[in-house]
Amino acid sequence: MGYPHTSHPKETPVLSQYFGDPGARSLDGWKQRGGYRALEKALGMSPADIVNEVKESGLRGRGGAGFPTGVKWSFMKPGDGKPHYLCVNADESEPGTFKDREIMRWTPHALIEGAAIGAYAIGAETCYIYIRGEFTEPLRVMNAAVKEAYAAGVIGPNAMGTGKRIDVHVHKGAGAYICGEETALMNSLEGKRGNPRIKPPFPAVAGLFGKPTTINNVETLAAVPHILNRGAAWYKGMSRGNPKSTGTKLFSVCGNVAKPGNYEVEMGFPFKEFLYELCGGPLPGRRFKAIIPGGSSVPIQTVEEAEATVMDYEGFIAQGTMLGSGGVIVFDDSQCMVKHIARLARFYAHESCAQCTQCREGTAWTTRILERIERGHGTMADLDTLLELADQMTGKTICVLSDSCAAPIVSGIKKFRSEFEAHITGKRCPMGATAAA
Amino acid sequence: MADVQLVNLTIEGRQVSVPAGTSILEAAKAAGVLIPHYCYHPSLSIAGNCRMCQVEVEKLPKLAPACATAVAEGQVVHVYSERALEARKGVLEFLLLNHPLDCPICDQSGECELQDYTYREGRAEGRSQEPKRFNPVEDFGGDVLYVTNRCILCTRCVRFMDEVAKDTVLNVSERGDRAVIGKFEGKDLTHPWASNVVDLCPVGALLSKDFLNKARAWELDRTPSICPNCTQGCNTILETRDNVVVRMRPRTNSEVNRYFLCDEGRLDYRWMNRTDRVEAPLVRRGDRLVAVDWEEALKAAALHLNGKRAFVLASPKLSNESLWMLSRLVEKTGGRGAFRVAHGPEAPLPGVPDLALRAERAPNVRAAELFGFTKSDTPLSALGSDDVLVIADHELAPADAEAVQRAASVIVIGTTLPEAARHALVVLPATNVAEEEGTFTNLRGRVQRYLQARSAPGMARPVWWSTGDLLAFLGERAGYFLASEAFAALAAARPEYAGMSYDTLGLKGQLLAGAAAPAEAARS
Numbered sequence: 001m002g003y004p005h006t007s008h009p010k011e012t013p014v015l016s017q018y019f020g021d022p023g024a025r026s027l028d029g030w031k032q033r034g035g036y037r038a039l040e041k042a043l044g045m046s047p048a049d050i051v052n053e054v055k056e057s058g059l060r061g062r063g064g065a066g067f068p069t070g071v072k073w074s075f076m077k078p079g080d081g082k083p084h085y086l087c088v089n090a091d092e093s094e095p096g097t098f099k100d101r102e103i104m105r106w107t108p109h110a111l112i113e114g115a116a117i118g119a120y121a122i123g124a125e126t127c128y129i130y131i132r133g134e135f136t137e138p139l140r141v142m143n144a145a146v147k148e149a150y151a152a153g154v155i156g157p158n159a160m161g162t163g164k165r166i167d168v169h170v171h172k173g174a175g176a177y178i179c180g181e182e183t184a185l186m187n188s189l190e191g192k193r194g195n196p197r198i199k200p201p202f203p204a205v206a207g208l209f210g211k212p213t214t215i216n217n218v219e220t221l222a223a224v225p226h227i228l229n230r231g232a233a234w235y236k237g238m239s240r241g242n243p244k245s246t247g248t249k250l251f252s253v254c255g256n257v258a259k260p261g262n263y264e265v266e267m268g269f270p271f272k273e274f275l276y277e278l279c280g281g282p283l284p285g286r287r288f289k290a291i292i293p294g295g296s297s298v299p300i301q302t303v304e305e306a307e308a309t310v311m312d313y314e315g316f317i318a319q320g321t322m323l324g325s326g327g328v329i330v331f332d333d334s335q336c337m338v339k340h341i342a343r344l345a346r347f348y349a350h351e352s353c354a355q356c357t358q359c360r361e362g363t364a365w366t367t368r369i370l371e372r373i374e375r376g377h378g379t380m381a382d383l384d385t386l387l388e389l390a391d392q393m394t395g396k397t398i399c400v401l402s403d404s405c406a407a408p409i410v411s412g413i414k415k416f417r418s419e420f421e422a423h424i425t426g427k428r429c430p431m432g433a434t435a436a437a
Numbered sequence: 438m439a440d441v442q443l444v445n446l447t448i449e450g451r452q453v454s455v456p457a458g459t460s461i462l463e464a465a466k467a468a469g470v471l472i473p474h475y476c477y478h479p480s481l482s483i484a485g486n487c488r489m490c491q492v493e494v495e496k497l498p499k500l501a502p503a504c505a506t507a508v509a510e511g512q513v514v515h516v517y518s519e520r521a522l523e524a525r526k527g528v529l530e531f532l533l534l535n536h537p538l539d540c541p542i543c544d545q546s547g548e549c550e551l552q553d554y555t556y557r558e559g560r561a562e563g564r565s566q567e568p569k570r571f572n573p574v575e576d577f578g579g580d581v582l583y584v585t586n587r588c589i590l591c592t593r594c595v596r597f598m599d600e601v602a603k604d605t606v607l608n609v610s611e612r613g614d615r616a617v618i619g620k621f622e623g624k625d626l627t628h629p630w631a632s633n634v635v636d637l638c639p640v641g642a643l644l645s646k647d648f649l650n651k652a653r654a655w656e657l658d659r660t661p662s663i664c665p666n667c668t669q670g671c672n673t674i675l676e677t678r679d680n681v682v683v684r685m686r687p688r689t690n691s692e693v694n695r696y697f698l699c700d701e702g703r704l705d706y707r708w709m710n711r712t713d714r715v716e717a718p719l720v721r722r723g724d725r726l727v728a729v730d731w732e733e734a735l736k737a738a739a740l741h742l743n744g745k746r747a748f749v750l751a752s753p754k755l756s757n758e759s760l761w762m763l764s765r766l767v768e769k770t771g772g773r774g775a776f777r778v779a780h781g782p783e784a785p786l787p788g789v790p791d792l793a794l795r796a797e798r799a800p801n802v803r804a805a806e807l808f809g810f811t812k813s814d815t816p817l818s819a820l821g822s823d824d825v826l827v828i829a830d831h832e833l834a835p836a837d838a839e840a841v842q843r844a845a846s847v848i849v850i851g852t853t854l855p856e857a858a859r860h861a862l863v864v865l866p867a868t869n870v871a872e873e874e875g876t877f878t879n880l881r882g883r884v885q886r887y888l889q890a891r892s893a894p895g896m897a898r899p900v901w902w903s904t905g906d907l908l909a910f911l912g913e914r915a916g917y918f919l920a921s922e923a924f925a926a927l928a929a930a931r932p933e934y935a936g937m938s939y940d941t942l943g944l945k946g947q948l949l950a951g952a953a954a955p956a957e958a959a960r961s
Contacts, residue, residue, distance in 0.1 A: 176612075193609065198485045198505050354590060354609060354616030355486040361531035364614035368567040385564055392527035395499050396488055 008263065008278045012238060014248045015222050016264040019106045025141060027148045030109035036154055038225035042117040043162045047078060050121040054224060056232035058239075058246035063089055063180075063217030064295065064325045066313045069224075075204035076122040076212055084124035085208040087189065087215040088115050090131045090138070091173055091180035094295035095347060096327030099250035100218035102262050104131070104138035107222070108145035114221030116155055116166045117228065122214045125165045130185050133175030142170050177351035181399045182215040183207075184353065195353045196399035219250055240268025245312030249323070253279050255330035256286060271309040275330070286332040290416070294324020296344050297404030299411035300337075320411070336431040337419050341412040342370035348405035359402035362393040366409060373420060376428040383413055383420055446512040461514055462490055462503035472516055473525060473554045475532075475639045476591040477504035480696050480788075482600055487591050489528050489554070493518040500524050522558060529559035535570040535614060536640070537586050545641030547654030551589065572617060577607075578625025580632045580646050580700060585617050588642035594618060594634035601697070601788030604628045618642075629784035629794055632700045636686060645684075647704055652678045660890035661688055661944050663877050665754055665870045666702040667781075667795040668802050670879030672944075673698060675706070675871055675890040682709045682871055682890060690945055693883060697786060699794040709871040709891070715854050716895025719864040726854075726864060731896065735903070738863040739910035741825055741846050747772035748824035748844075750817065751810050752831040753799035756875030757884065758923040759900035760801060761931065762915070763829055764808035766904055769911055772824060775816035776805050776831060795880060800870075804878040807933060820844060829900055830867055833857045850900055865907075866897035873899040874920040876942065882952025884934065886942050 005020025007013045018024035024033055042050055055070025076084055088111065092100040103111060111129070119127045129146075131139050146168050149155045159166040171189060173179050179188045183197035186208045207213025227235045239246045245267040251274070254260045258280030265274060275281065275288065282288050291306040292298060299321040301309070309319040316323045331340060349363035366389055369382050390406035397403070413420060422430045442457045446464060453468040463479070465472045475487035483505050490503040495513040500521060503514075515521060532551060540546040572585035595607045595618065606626055610619030620626075626634065635645045657676040664671040664685065671694035676684040685706045687698035718734030719726040729737075747770040751763045767774045778797045785793035806812060811819075817840035820826060826844035830851040833841060838857035841847060847861040852869050854861065872893040878884050901923045908915035917923040921939040928934040933949045941947060 178612075198483065198502075349613050352613040354612050354614070355484070357486070357488050357528050357531045357589070360590065360614050360616065361534045365531070365534055365565060365567065372567075389527075392524070392531070396491065396524060396527075398485060 010269075010273070010278060011264050012248045012266045013264050014226055014238075015103060015107070015110065015219065015250060016262060019102055019262070021106065024107050024109075025145070027109060027145070027152055027154070030107070034229070035109050035225075036113055036160070038228040039113045039116050039154070040160055041228055042120055043160055043164055047121045047123060050117065050228070053232050054121070054227060057227045057235040058232075058243065059220065059223055059227060059235065060245070060313065061217055062219035062223075062249065062326070064094065064297070064322075066323060069216065069220055072204070072214060072216075073118070073122050075202075076124075076214055078123045080212065083126070083211050084122055085211055085213040086115060086119040086122060086124045086127040087182070087185060087208060087213060088127065088129040088218060088221060089180060089182065089185060089215055090129050090135070090142075090218045091185060092132055092135070092218070092325075093177040093180040094297065094325045094327055095344070096252060096254055096292065096329040097295045097325040098252045098254075099262055099326060101135055101138050102250075103218050103222050104135070104142050108138075108141050109149065110222045110225065111142070111218055112145055112149050112155065112168060114224040115168060116159065117224050118214070118216060118221050119166050120164065124214070125167060127166065127168045128189055128208070129168065129170045130179070130189060131170060131172055132180075133173045139170065139172055146170055177347075178353045178399070178401060181401070184399070185215065186213065193353075195355050196401075198398055223247060238266045239312070240266055240310070242268050242310075242312050242314055244314060249311070249326055251311070251326045251328050253328045253330065255328075256283055256288075256332035256335065257281070257330040258283060265311060267312040268315065269311045271311050271315075272307040274311060275306065279330075282330075282332050286334060288330060289333045289335060290331040290337060292321075292327075292329040292331075292408065294322045295327035296329065296347065297400070297407060298322040298324045299407045300341075300415060301411075302415050334431070336374075336429055337412055337416040338370065338374050338423050339429065339431075341408055342367065342374050344408050345370050345405055348401060352401055352405075356397035356402065358393045359397050359405070362389055362402055363405045365389060366393075366405065370409070373423050374429060376423060376426070378420070378424045380421070380424055382424070383417070387413060444508045444510050446508050446510070446514065448514040449516050455508055457508070459508050460504055461492060461494070461501065461506050461508055461512075464508050465492075465503065465514070465516065470516055472503045473550075473558065474504060475550060475589060476593060478593050478596075478637060478696075480601060481593060481596040481637075484592050484596065487528070487532075487589065489525060491521055491524045491528070492516050493521045525554075525558050526560055529555050530563060530565075532589050533559070533563055534565050534567075535586065536589065537569060539587075543584075543587065543641040544644050544649060544651075545587075545638075545654075549641060550639040570614060577620060577643070578631075579627050580704065581626045581635060582644045582646055582649065583618060584642050584644060587640050588618055589640055590616055590618070591639060592618075593637040593639070594643055597634055597637055598626075598628070598631070601633075601786060602628045602630050603787040604631075606631070607634075629701065630697060630699050630786045632703060633687070633697045636696070636698075648684050651683050652676075657683070658890070660888050662870065662887040662890060663800060663885050664698060664702040664705075665800045665877075666699075666705045666798060668797045668800065668880035669694065669793060669795050670800060670877055670883060670885055670946075671698050671702060671792075672885065673702075675709075677871075677891050680891045682706050688944075692945065693879070693885075694792055695789055697789065697792065699784060699786070701781075701784075701794055706871075709869055711853065714852055714894045714897065715849075715864055715866040716897060717866060718896065719854075719861075721860075721862045726861070731898075731903075731906070734863055734865060735906050735910050738848050738865065738907055741848060741862055742770060742907075742911060745823065745825045745846075746770050746821065747827050748817075748820050749774040749810070749827045749829060750831040751776050751805060751829040753778050753797075753802045753805045753810075754870070755801060755805075755830060755900055756870075756873070756920075757801065757804045757878055757934075758875050758920055758927060759829070759904065760804050760808050760810070761927045762901040762904040762908070762923065763827070764810070765908060765913065765915065766827065766911075767809065769908060769913060770825075773819060774808075774810040775813055775819065776810045777814055777816045777834070778802050778812060779832075791881070797880075800877040800879070803880055803882060807878070807931075817841070828855070828858055828861075829904075850903055852897070865903045866895060867900050867903065868893045868897045872897065875899065875901075876924060878949065882933075882949035883946045884937060884942060884949060885946035886939060886944060
């Protein structure tokens, strides 16, 4: 689906069905489109049955890690005498990703419904929706929708008239990438500096305010009502052969591509068909050069690798990268990879929370080296240093921000080494004026 | 103690059993292996941010931060494996990226953990060609300077202020490599225990203004001592350079002060270096005090005391040994003893039970009372007209001066000769806490040793020594040549101290018979 909001025939619009339809924003409009039937049904079920249904559907986390949602919910032990919390991660700060934004803009009640079901399933009475600070429109829409849902008694102390309490609070972040990391998000919600916490303890044991907490991505929760309405088997059926990756996935496409936008396809959809048919291929006269398929934190693919990829969790891993958040960033042959990798590193250096040494210093150092190479002042030894630093920055810190900075550097140098060498030997950027874009 | 489940593991080939829940870092300490670390401190919460304590644990895919990883049965830990060393070498290179190599002008040099571990495990040369970050030095208030460029962001100082001092002053401001330690708006490090952040800082980022540029760490001689500033009895290290005390720092004692020392205590050492001292025994010849040898002075003092009652004004800053010997002088002459103790505001350290800068600003009030000296704001009010006033290093307030003038005969045993006691008949020079060996009894009844840190000026002697000799002239058996002998005699004579000796006291001290441990006292 590009803009205007018409789905490509090869898309499978489940979550994106009502994108672009202002009528779906209101509670009444949402109910007319089949909304809140799943919540009504869920509140009549036992939490364990809901968890099993979601487990059965094969739904996995859409935020990046791909952890099975039902299994995550089953970590929340019922009857432990402690308050439970559900956090909705609507921080969507991964560069290249803008799918949750559209869900919240167009179908806010889909998220409220999914969150209410999730909260009930994990024994939580309180749910926090943590919205990225820069998302002003989604924040306004979500606030209005939550107000409407409270007024209609859909949520609140007597949700849907069942006597069950489900409170939903919308919280606006201050605009920090790291607050999309689940434990940093919890610290931020608690009013502290958004620093990731050491795990263990995991959130299911001690999360928000030290209490058992589950945290889910917007897209994950928005899919839950559909699973309850149409059954786990239906959801599982939306997969092209890999039983470990089921359902539909929203991909946000941006960069040098004819039709950028959000596209919803079944798991296992061929990436080549996706790029050339749904997204309209490269701009006239251009060729694709590199793809970052899952948000800026995943390794860069060459176009050959991308064309051989099937779009599911395992399919991306088989081609040396990850599904991540589904933010597809496309580079064509007019782009300087050194410049873009340096820009990515700069982003991570800016957003590092400054806790771990490797991340605080490493992201900044790699940025400086990369920018120096871009300016034509690099040496061949810098490339080895970069790879060694990337190794020091991988798997050694509290969270994965420094790993995320290292991933595009390592894949970039490995796959586009000639561009780096051209900068070093030519003592300037070979792309010249075209790279200035 | 309740049943503690022990976990067995191997660290660097050494078998060790520690209670379940112990971190690998603490278990390694028990095995005699110091895992390099910066952010970890046993009195603070786990931050796990410096990543310096990474070790290799068999069967774990990633390196483990030893401070944040609990021990497990059968674990095999390699501290010095190639992978662990490589990772720590990497951390050190990152830490030195923006850290100026200004060790030659840095106060921390020589006692700097960044320096130590870099020499041990770091690279010989850094690879960075990029310019270093620069930030100006900031005054954090109190006694603390923040040299931003040297900071490695371990956050020990932030956590100390939050968790132990419970006064949220410091924070981490900014992100990425722009991050620095900041102060909250309108706040300063004025908490009475704030200077502990200087000790906690593993590098030269937080410095004491008092110690700034005073000495190099390797020029200092270090002596275990006890802070003489209040009744808490915090364990300290007196650091001297060329026989001058230049710094007092906390010495770890988990029963008393853990790792901490209050600001007032740590800065109260300059008087130990006073130069206006009595350096020789003096006796009055007409209107002059004349220097004589010890024997002549003691004989003169004994003559004045003969048949008279001694009124002993004894400083509560004197040692157990000295106070006990003075109490024997009181007993021998049928006299009395009294003292006054200075007061100041009490300042607890909230995060540590039963630790405070105490209102009574003297180290040995407990022993002074135990040995029969009367605590009074006007200690001389009971001075009899016929008494011989013995002033044992006690400070004289203006109100005391008149009573001292009134006394028929005055003997001073002291470090200095107070103006009001210029008419003394005999003056016996005494050593101060830095110049002698001795013990104090703190407010909870813990008897603790302190050692001699600098040489005594001239012919000055500990008060127990001169008083013991004086008693000998009065016919008592009281000749002791070592502080340990004086203490042994005290332990034999006083049931509260029964069984104690310098050997049993060690450097952590022992409680008086019947005194409750501070932890229990705090609980009750």
